[in-house]
Amino acid sequence: MADISILLDTLRVLDTTINVETIITEFHALSEADKDDRRLSTAKKIFPLIFGDNASVQGDIDFSERTKTTWSTSCELSPGIFISPETPQDVGRILALCQFLGLKFSVRGGGHLHNPGFSSNDGGVVISMKNLNAVTVSEDKLTVDIGVGLVWIDVYKALEEHDIAVIGGRQPAIGVAGFLLGGGLSFQNSERGLSCHGVVEFEIVLADSTVAKVNATNNKELFWALKGGGSNFGIVTKVTMSAISNKVWCEGRVYAPKENKKICEAIMEYHKASEKDSKATLIWHTVEEATTLILVYADPVEEQPAIFNVFDEIEPLVSMVPPKIYSILEIVSIFDELTVTEPKSHDIRIMTSMPDLELYNAVEECRLQQIDALKDVPGARVTLTIQPMSPSAFTAGVNQGGDPLGLTAQSQQWLVVLMDWSNPEDDAVVLEASRKIVDLAESVARKNGTYLDFKYSNYCSRDQDPLASYGAENVRKLRSIADAVDPRGVFQKLQNDGWLLSKTV
Known part of the structure; x- marks a missing residue:
């Protein structure tokens, strides 16, 4: 029962603890074969209890509209649950539940993807980052905190009144996190490098549900890995980027x-x-x-x-x-x-x-x-x-x-x-x-x-x-960093798809 206690502590629910604990305890007692049959149905009970209207399950009136992709129709799959966390701690709770229930999950930012299964799945959980949408300019206007639920045109709109920009995306509907985790092409490539080099700090939720600040001095190796290493290490919830001229x-x-x-x-x-x-x-x-x-x-x-x-x-x-x-x-x-x-x-x-x-x-x-x-x-x-x-x-x-x-x-x-x-x-x-x-x-x-x-x-x-294509040495280093921050391989095994190290030859 120790695992259940840790899970309940991670969920930190008060008025629904009894119902959630009962559902979790019943699931925990099942045989592995029975768990396979009950993973999704159990999740459909728990997620609405904990996350309220931010969770939608297959069969809800608004489910189809929520799960609809924003760009490529080839990426429209049939997930069982669609959830929009409001805080990094919410993201940690979702990860904890997915691990306990053994459910596949996908992370969706802007949804501007062309590869089926990268931002959705069949019968699992889609974590939509749309509620993480704040833009905060530092007092000295040297840095900008950007929520990863935004697309780039919304970032630029928020920064226009400050007469600043960041080295973000060139297409309006591209999401923030996926773009940066892949590198990112901006209008200032030649002068400033790829867009990921404009990030001075990542806020990321790791597989154990902890929230980490990753920068050039704190978690230095992970900071290096996130600049092109994709979704192999955790779920990014916020980025802090250097501000530049917007002209x-x-x-x-x-x-x-x-x-x-x-x-x-x-x-x-x-x-x-x-x-x-x-x-x-x-x-x-x-x-x-x-x-x-x-x-x-x-x-x-x-x-x-x-x-x-x-x-x-x-x-x-x-x-x-x-x-x-x-x-x-x-x-x-x-x-x-x-x-x-x-x-x-x-x-x-x-x-x-x-x-x-x-x-x-x-x-x-x-x-x-x-x-x-x-x-x-x-x-x-x-x-x-x-x-x-x-x-x-x-x-x-x-x-x-x-x-x-x-x-x-x-x-x-x-x-x-x-x-x-x-x-x-x-x-x-x-x-x-x-x-x-x-x-x-x-x-x-x-x-x-x-x-x-x-x-x-x-x-x-x-x-x-x-x-x-990054080279054997860099792939080995990426795997070493992933093993350190995700020793159980949650993002390789439960994440539905993406450019995963487990798929790399």
């Missing part, structure tokens, strides 16, 4: 697809120039109808920065975002208007290489071939993104204490294929088209000696293995 120069240009070859040639020149200018960031984004080039400079300069002049000889159809100084909120709000789509299935796939013009041209040809191959698939859309990464991005990361990603300070590009489609029966053919594009890119890069064995986890498809 940048930006322009968004739209080109006819026929200009893609010229744009790729110009990107090669940009790669070279970005090695000497740590303020510039560029995103190349192409679909069947047009190509968009987003140019961002992490300073509020009045004139177009010279690094972008290489694109001036290519005539755009329109300047979608007129060149001038913007706040981060203004830019993300523009993206918010442009990215609203009807519900669809999505998948993202990635590869990394050094700058390689032959690769860019080969991938563009293959993309057009796959668009044709999917012409009869309802809702099918193929989007290709090239994200140049300058050496300064990785130097900045090292200067901020490093991370487990294993990246070296060299020019590279992260090539991303985003697939959209309407019907689940087309999953296989769409995913195969995505694989063909990325496989070709990797083949060309290997032939040319430009291939880099790194996969950015936030853009990985379900069959890729990003943690393995």
